[in-house]
Amino acid sequence: MRKVYLDHAGTTPLHPEVYSLMCELMKNTFGNPSSIHSFGREAKKWVDEARQQVADLIEAEAGEIIFTSGGTEADNLAILGVAAARRKKGNHIITSSIEHPAVLNSCKQLAKSGFDVTFLPVDQYGLVDPEELCKAIRSETILISIMHANNEIGTIEPIEEFSRIAKEHGVLFHTDAVQAAGKIPVNVNTLGVDLLTLSSHKIYGPKGVGALYKRKGVRLQPVVYGGGQESNSRSGTENTVGIVGFGKAAEIAARDLDSEFNRTRELRDKLIQGIKERIPDVKYNGHPERRLPHNVNFSFSYVEGESMLLSLDMKGIAASSGSACSSSSLKPSHVLKAIGLPYELIHGSLRMTLGRINDAADIDYVLEILPEVITRLRSFSPLANKLTV
Numbered sequence: 166m167r168k169v170y171l172d173h174a175g176t177t178p179l180h181p182e183v184y185s186l187m188c189e190l191m192k193n194t195f196g197n198p199s200s201i202h203s204f205g206r207e208a209k210k211w212v213d214e215a216r217q218q219v220a221d222l223i224e225a226e227a228g229e230i231i232f233t234s235g236g237t238e239a240d241n242l243a244i245l246g247v248a249a250a251r252r253k254k255g256n257h258i259i260t261s262s263i264e265h266p267a268v269l270n271s272c273k274q275l276a277k278s279g280f281d282v283t284f285l286p287v288d289q290y291g292l293v294d295p296e297e298l299c300k301a302i303r304s305e306t307i308l309i310s311i312m313h314a315n316n317e318i319g320t321i322e323p324i325e326e327f328s329r330i331a332k333e334h335g336v337l338f339h340t341d342a343v344q345a346a347g348k349i350p351v352n353v354n355t356l357g358v359d360l361l362t363l364s365s366h367k368i369y370g371p372k373g374v375g376a377l378y379k380r381k382g383v384r385l386q387p388v389v390y391g392g393g394q395e396s397n398s399r400s401g402t403e404n405t406v407g408i409v410g411f412g413k414a415a416e417i418a419a420r421d422l423d424s425e426f427n428r429t430r431e432l433r434d435k436l437i438q439g440i441k442e443r444i445p446d447v448k449y450n451g452h453p454e455r456r457l458p459h460n461v462n463f464s465f466s467y468v469e470g471e472s473m474l475l476s477l478d479m480k481g482i483a484a485s486s487g488s489a490c491s492s493s494s495l496k497p498s499h500v501l502k503a504i505g506l507p508y509e510l511i512h513g514s515l516r517m518t519l520g521r522i523n524d525a526a527d528i529d530y531v532l533e534i535l536p537e538v539i540t541r542l543r544s545f546s547p548l549a550n551k552l553t554v
Contacts, residue, residue, distance in 0.1 A: 168481045169527045173520035180369035187410045215412025222415040224352040231377045236343040236364035239377035240267035243339045243360040246385030255305030262503040290452040291320035313345035317500040318451030319460025328357035347418035370414030374407035430458035439532040459519040464510040467546040476538045485516045
């Protein structure tokens with residue numbers, strides 16, 4: 166049976182070049198980067214090189230990169246760190262209703278300790294209205310956090326405009342670029358952001374390592390205390406092997422950005438067109454143009470999402486019904502709710518995200534299997550049967 170992995174927004178496999186380099190380091194480089202002897206200096210050299218590679222991916226300076234345990238910690242550090250550092254200036258934070266749980270729950274935690282949080286709505290495509298952002302800013306606003314691209318529906322937000330608005334009001338701006346970096350060009354100077362979140366395992370690097378870009382001059386209060394590593398921003402002995410794998414993955418992502426963008430976009434469009442032609446009663450979710458090149462999200466009427474995923478999995482196709490971080494929950498997707506989908510369409514949603522290991526034959530296989538799955542599941546639906554009588 167053919168195996169087709171279409172959940173690259175959930176995680177990606179290690180790139181072979183990353184795997185080879187990490188294996189080499191695990192055998193030969195075990196020193197603590199904070200140690201001054203030769204073993205420590207050798208490890209530090211590798212960490213410094215990786216820091217530059219990650220910085221290069223987003224056109225930053227190496228000294229502006231703080232390594233963390235992943236995107237979740239980086240989001241927490243950005244939001245909780247700014248809130249603590251700027252508490253005397255104000256207690257108001259603005260975010261959107263479709264953020265990753267790492268951002269939403271950090272903001273909700275702050276709301277329990279005296280902060281006021283505004284959760285901006287989005288339109289039917291998942292876009293935040295710049296005018297609504299302007300209206301939400303107050304004199305006590307200290308931080309705005311809006312994601313670069315949504316992990317479920319792939320919509321790309323106008324981050325340059327948002328950061329310009331933030332600067333006009335003297336407010337720091339953070340964006341979670343976990344889904345965007347390595348897929349589309351991300352330049353922190355062009356975007357004008359103060360803080361930006363990255364994750365290794367979304368770009369064919371190892372799990373358990375991420376980074377926060379912090380523009381020079383931005384003050385953060387740490388959320389992890391200890392030996393003062395990462396320029397006193399994030400204590401803890403550096404995960405040398407993971408960081409080096411992240412650096413190599415970032416280097417490869419930058420190198421292959423244009424070719425992978427065009428290749429995955431072509432496969433994405435083939436998949437979208439094929440679904441629209443072969444399956445009736447479907448809704449395409451997310452912005453039709455302003456979206457990631459590898460993201461496809463459809464809602465299928467008269468179909469239950471879990472049954473759809475299990476049926477596809479039995480045919481060797483791995484996909485998702487929403488964010489992998491919350492897929493074990495029976496709650497409807499907060500993103501699809503925010504764009505106005507009714508409950509029944511939310512639970513009939515399917516996210517397919519393409520990557521390096523996919524080719525045209527994979528798309529052909531999905532377009533062969535998916536219509537059969539939908540037809541079979543709809544045959545059990547009393548609503549579908551009633552409408553066809």
